[in-house]
Amino acid sequence: MIALLFDQYFYLRQRLPFILYVYYLHYNDIDNPTIDKIVNLGLSFIGAITIYTFMGLLFKIPFIYLIPFHWCYHGLLTWCIFFFLYYHLAIRKNMSTLKSFTLATLATVGGGWLYEVSFFYPITMFLTRSSIFYLNGQIICLLLLAHELKKMNFKSNKTIYLAMTLLITFSTMLFCSRSRLFIDWSWLLDYLWFYRVPTSLFLLSLLSGIKKNA
Numbered sequence: 716m717i718a719l720l721f722d723q724y725f726y727l728r729q730r731l732p733f734i735l736y737v738y739y740l741h742y743n744d745i746d747n748p749t750i751d752k753i754v755n756l757g758l759s760f761i762g763a764i765t766i767y768t769f770m771g772l773l774f775k776i777p778f779i780y781l782i783p784f785h786w787c788y789h790g791l792l793t794w795c796i797f798f799f800l801y802y803h804l805a806i807r808k809n810m811s812t813l814k815s816f817t818l819a820t821l822a823t824v825g826g827g828w829l830y831e832v833s834f835f836y837p838i839t840m841f842l843t844r845s846s847i848f849y850l851n852g853q854i855i856c857l858l859l860l861a862h863e864l865k866k867m868n869f870k871s872n873k874t875i876y877l878a879m880t881l882l883i884t885f886s887t888m889l890f891c892s893r894s895r896l897f898i899d900w901s902w903l904l905d906y907l908w909f910y911r912v913p914t915s916l917f918l919l920s921l922l923s924g925i926k927k928n929a
Contacts, residue, residue: 828853
């Protein structure tokens with residue numbers, strides 16, 4: 716099951732968030748216990764992947780043996796943890812479970828692009844045939860996330876500016892390292908667990924810019 720899922724990872728990443736978003740637009744204002752059950756099923760699935768991956772890391776199993784996919788423990792665990800943090804913070808803003816799950820999905824999928832774009836920039840980072848819109852679906856996820864935050868009367872604050880400064884600074888360092896400009900930042904390779912943290916903190920900080928629903 717997991718092998719099949721990750722074998723289709725890039726295809727699913729370009730489609731599933733939009734299927735979920737359309738579902739959210741249609742059902743978010745409907746009070747139906749079935750929706751909560753579906754969301755809980757999704758949370759359980761992501762939680763199972765998180766535990767499964769963490770156990771593999773704990774027992775030092777090579778990632779490719781655990782999941783036959785060209786990725787790493789750093790990426791999968793960081794984004795799984797980020798997803799649950801984002802979902803929890805959205806719930807604390809009194810958002811519905813479906814809305815919290817949808818925004819967490821958009822932020823997680825979009826965050827994967829935002830984190831990489833400073834040092835990994837082939838044409839497929841922007842345009843790809845695997846997307847139903849040709850524009851990389853991860854970019855569209857960020858645009859939809861921004862749209863949803865705007866609908867909730869988003870306002871910037873010091874926390875967001877601080878997180879943005881950290882993201883821009885770290886992204887600039889990664890860009891210089893990849894492009895071999897100015898200073899040798901190759902030592903950053905020793906901090907793989909930190910690579911996605913500035914992006915994660917920035918996306919999480921955006922939730923501080925919306926008021927808690929009554």
